[in-house]
Amino acid sequence: MTVFTCPAPIGNRDTVLLGHGSGGRLSAELLREVFLPILANPVLCRLEDQATVEINGVRLAFTTDSFVVKPLFFPGGDIGSLSVNGTVNDLAMGGAKPLFLSSAFILEEGFAIDDLRRITASMAQAAERAGVAIVTGDTKVVEKGSGDGVYINTTGIGLVRDGLNLSAGGARPGDAVILSGAIGDHGICILTRREGLELDTAIESDTAPLHSLVDAILSVSTGVRAMRDPTRGGLASTLNEIAAQSGVGIRVEEQAIPVHDTVRGACELLGLDPLYVANEGKLVAIVAAEDADAVVAAMRTDSLGRDAGIIGHITERDPGMVTMRTAFGTTRIVDMLAGDQLPRIC
Amino acid sequence: MKYLDEYRDARVVRALATRIRARITKPWVLMEICGGQTHTIMRYGLEELLPPEVELVHGPGCPVCVTPLEVIDRAIEIASQPGVIFVSYGDMLRVPGSRSDLLRVKAAGGDLRIAYSPMDALQIARDHPTRAVVFFGIGFETTAPANATAVWAAKREGLANFSMLASHVLVPPAIRLILGSPANRVQGFIAPGHVCAVMGYSEYQELTEEFHVPIVVGGFEPVDVLEAIAMLVDQLESGRAVTENQYVRSVTEAGNRAAQQRMSEVFEISDHRWRGIGHIPASGYRIRDAYAAFDADRVFDTGQIRVEEPAECISALVLQGLKKPADCPAFGTHCTPQQPLGASMVSIEGVCAAYHAYRRHTA
Numbered sequence: 001m002t003v004f005t006c007p008a009p010i011g012n013r014d015t016v017l018l019g020h021g022s023g024g025r026l027s028a029e030l031l032r033e034v035f036l037p038i039l040a041n042p043v044l045c046r047l048e049d050q051a052t053v054e055i056n057g058v059r060l061a062f063t064t065d066s067f068v069v070k071p072l073f074f075p076g077g078d079i080g081s082l083s084v085n086g087t088v089n090d091l092a093m094g095g096a097k098p099l100f101l102s103s104a105f106i107l108e109e110g111f112a113i114d115d116l117r118r119i120t121a122s123m124a125q126a127a128e129r130a131g132v133a134i135v136t137g138d139t140k141v142v143e144k145g146s147g148d149g150v151y152i153n154t155t156g157i158g159l160v161r162d163g164l165n166l167s168a169g170g171a172r173p174g175d176a177v178i179l180s181g182a183i184g185d186h187g188i189c190i191l192t193r194r195e196g197l198e199l200d201t202a203i204e205s206d207t208a209p210l211h212s213l214v215d216a217i218l219s220v221s222t223g224v225r226a227m228r229d230p231t232r233g234g235l236a237s238t239l240n241e242i243a244a245q246s247g248v249g250i251r252v253e254e255q256a257i258p259v260h261d262t263v264r265g266a267c268e269l270l271g272l273d274p275l276y277v278a279n280e281g282k283l284v285a286i287v288a289a290e291d292a293d294a295v296v297a298a299m300r301t302d303s304l305g306r307d308a309g310i311i312g313h314i315t316e317r318d319p320g321m322v323t324m325r326t327a328f329g330t331t332r333i334v335d336m337l338a339g340d341q342l343p344r345i346c
Numbered sequence: 347m348k349y350l351d352e353y354r355d356a357r358v359v360r361a362l363a364t365r366i367r368a369r370i371t372k373p374w375v376l377m378e379i380c381g382g383q384t385h386t387i388m389r390y391g392l393e394e395l396l397p398p399e400v401e402l403v404h405g406p407g408c409p410v411c412v413t414p415l416e417v418i419d420r421a422i423e424i425a426s427q428p429g430v431i432f433v434s435y436g437d438m439l440r441v442p443g444s445r446s447d448l449l450r451v452k453a454a455g456g457d458l459r460i461a462y463s464p465m466d467a468l469q470i471a472r473d474h475p476t477r478a479v480v481f482f483g484i485g486f487e488t489t490a491p492a493n494a495t496a497v498w499a500a501k502r503e504g505l506a507n508f509s510m511l512a513s514h515v516l517v518p519p520a521i522r523l524i525l526g527s528p529a530n531r532v533q534g535f536i537a538p539g540h541v542c543a544v545m546g547y548s549e550y551q552e553l554t555e556e557f558h559v560p561i562v563v564g565g566f567e568p569v570d571v572l573e574a575i576a577m578l579v580d581q582l583e584s585g586r587a588v589t590e591n592q593y594v595r596s597v598t599e600a601g602n603r604a605a606q607q608r609m610s611e612v613f614e615i616s617d618h619r620w621r622g623i624g625h626i627p628a629s630g631y632r633i634r635d636a637y638a639a640f641d642a643d644r645v646f647d648t649g650q651i652r653v654e655e656p657a658e659c660i661s662a663l664v665l666q667g668l669k670k671p672a673d674c675p676a677f678g679t680h681c682t683p684q685q686p687l688g689a690s691m692v693s694i695e696g697v698c699a700a701y702h703a704y705r706r707h708t709a
Contacts (some may be wrong), residue, residue, distance in 0.1 A: 264350075328395060331394065332391050339684075
């Protein structure tokens with residue numbers, strides 16, 4: 001038999017690619033190879049969606065996020081509401097009550113003041129709905145061509161509930177995996193707008209603050225191990241992160257994962273897999289098996305959790321791996337993508 | 347969802363699997379040609395439903411994967427030129443050339459755009475009359491009609507700033523190469539339904555007669571793939587070898603005559619190199635001289651760029667069914683979708699990428 005020696009892999013350590021922002025393996029690599037070695041500290045290295053820090057005996061959740069969505073306005077929301085909900089959700093996933101936000105605007109020369117006013121009003125409305133106050137901010141303007149209209153960064157702090165220690169590293173074999181509703185709405189909404197696809201039924205972004213859904217969950221269970229909102233990279237990436245950080249396997253049931261028909265249709269058309277499409281108003285909770293039914297029932301009383309259900313469970317088998325039982329009873333591995341999901345050719 | 351759910355019906359799928367198990371008495375090696383079918387087999391774990399006697403080998407039907415290295419290098423050369431807008435199907439962007447890939451041309455400031463149709467590229471050319479707009483027209487007979495139409499329309503409109511970098515390959519010559527190889531193991535083929543929707547299936551009838559091999563034109567949903575396998579097993583077990591059509595809802599014997607006419611107006615058959623396989627006679631299309639002004643290779647004088655494929659990659663053997671992806675020592679270690687070595691790891695339809703993403707975890 002011939003000995004096969006493949007040529008050295010094409011290294012790509014020299015420049016940043018769009019895929020480095022995809023939430024997939026390339027993003028993780030950037031974190032692991034550039035940021036963490038330089039910035040490492042015990043809080044950062046927990047790699048949660050929010051840092052939990054203790055100040056004078058008070059535990060605070062602290063998080064930041066930047067928003068570069070295009071188009072700026074889309075069915076179901078805009079960059080303003082998205083920037084508030086995104087940070088509120090990162091706080092809420094740590095079991096914190098979101099309190100205060102900052103907002104920093106990077107504006108491109110020539111951007112319409114009317115649009116800026118509209119975005120700001122949308123932020124105010126979202127903040128009111130989430131019960132947070134935007135208490136500080138910053139504005140910078142870059143030359144025409146150096147930005148894309150407007151980029152927004154929001155940073156938030158919240159108060160962590162007493163005795164609560166949620167972590168993506170906390171999943172244990174036997175735990176239930178609960179999903180709050182249908183996946184892929186936000187990503188497909190943005191993509192179809194960007195591609196100018198005319199669909200029979202408009203797909204709205206699911207952008208929403210999840211703090212009240214989190215309240216509902218935590219009010220009925222002390223067995224919640226972890227919560228995550230599956231944003232960029234979609235449900236598949238979030239489950240892979242939990243599996244890796246907890247050193248466990250995750251087994252999900254394809255038929256238990258809701259996907260709206262319009263999203264399924266658009267995914268078929270575009271050659272995409274909804275498991276990897278972004279959400280902005282959904283959460284995944286890892287919950288002790290004995291509490292799972294009560295948590296699902298509590299979630300269903302909240303309008304954002306109406307379609308909540310158990311989609312799978314944590315296994316000892318296949319640590320670090322996510323597998324899915326298909327509708328045919330066969331098994332498929334749900335891997336993490338390298339970069340962005342690229343449309344298939346045919 | 348109508349037109350989809352009925353072809354993913356678990357009861358129908360299980361019934362087909364039972365039918366195959368009941369019929370089969372000895373081992374058979376079958377090949378699905380099309381990357382889309384490979385994807386379905388992996389995504390739905392269909393091999394788990396099949397009896398051990400059925401061995402599926404995954405053929406060279408991913409157009410992204412078989413686009414030769416030198417064509418990628420030509421694309422990179424053109425896309426790097428100032429003023430060019432380079433328009434491509436999405437998954438071509440990550441395919442490594444000999445030194446770089448199109449995503450890195452984009453990161454370096456190149457104007458690269460993803461399109462779902464060559465018609466999008468035509469529109470970009472109309473909107474930017476002072477820029478040279480180049481569409482990367484690759485694919486099998488499936489994408490060829492739309493790509494031909496774009497070139498034809500550009501000429502008719504006098505859209506002088508539009509051109510196409512064409513790399514089209516044809517399925518029947520590849521099947522002929524596999525069947526003609528002394529090492530061939532494949533005993534039955536699932537022919538690609540979408541290619542046949544365009545071309546019809548008389549070319550496959552010729553192959554059936556010449557090599558006495560059963561061929562079933564198959565669709566892309568789980569029910570389609572399993573039914574095609576059941577039809578092949580039935581032929582093999584009964585000693586028959588004919589071309590049959592499973593994908594009757596899309597494919598007719600004659601195919602789409604209008605599409606064929608448009609293709610032959612713009613393209614002529616030529617020899618072609620396949621990445622991972624090599625030179626196959628009369629296995630591709632080139633743009634006819636009458637349309638030379640819209641042929642990017644001639645417009646940008648890139649036609650002379652020649653690159654040898656790395657001899658080390660085993661994709662030639664994988665794509666002919668002589669090796670499985672896991673037989674390559676690089677598979678999943680230093681060849682991954684993130685750092686693809688060979689093209690069959692790049693596209694999600696590529697057999698190595700499909701195996702990597704959906705490999706059965708029992709394996």
